[in-house]
Amino acid sequence: TAHQLGTPLSSLMAWVELMKANGNDEDMVYELEKDIDRLGTITERFSKIGSAPILESNNMVMVITHAIDYMKARSSKKVSFTINHNAEVHFDAQVNIPLFEWVIENLCKNAVDAIGGSGIIAIKILRGSDNKVFIDISDTGKGIPEDHHGKIFDPFFTTSKSQSNHGLGLATAHGIIQQHS
Numbered sequence: 001t002a003h004q005l006g007t008p009l010s011s012l013m014a015w016v017e018l019m020k021a022n023g024n025d026e027d028m029v030y031e032l033e034k035d036i037d038r039l040g041t042i043t044e045r046f047s048k049i050g051s052a053p054i055l056e057s058n059n060m061v062m063v064i065t066h067a068i069d070y071m072k073a074r075s076s077k078k079v080s081f082t083i084n085h086n087a088e089v090h091f092d093a094q095v096n097i098p099l100f101e102w103v104i105e106n107l108c109k110n111a112v113d114a115i116g117g118s119g120i121i122a123i124k125i126l127r128g129s130d131n132k133v134f135i136d137i138s139d140t141g142k143g144i145p146e147d148h149h150g151k152i153f154d155p156f157f158t159t160s161k162s163q164s165n166h167g168l169g170l171a172t173a174h175g176i177i178q179q180h181s
Helices: 002-021 026-048 060-073 097-114 169-180
Strands: 056-059 079-084 092-095 119-127 133-139
Touching: 002 026, 026 097, 056 060, 056 097, 060 079, 060 092, 060 097, 060 119, 060 133, 092 097, 097 119, 097 133, 097 169
Parallel strands: 079 119
Antiparallel strands: 056 092, 119 133
């Protein structure tokens, strides 16, 4: 998948450079560049599947804020995102940013679905006594029925009625978190 995305991605980058040279609408070019960058991130994520991720120390508040800003721009204005953390505490952790942001995005997409496109998604970032960083994501949705708790990380398990949901988000998130442990 990563290889297949790479060829048209390179072509799109060349087209954007041509648009810049021809003086096309700067706002349109900027938005195209953002989408190309996003496709690059997706390509990078797929290329990492099946291999051990390279983990680096990162400020988790910044990483999570970046992922949430991306989700905010693509969610209904009826969805409120909040990030709570102690500003006096450093929240550095060993993560692979593209993969970890994918986890946050998958969890938030599920939360948006759970609240029906209207409600609150709250993210708390905490530091444990063992110096680990804990991230608690909650929403104002109806919750997951108890009889589904044992299946939510199974590939292709979904309770969503959406045609675009294939039940891979939580399985992917779980696998990435396992690689980060």
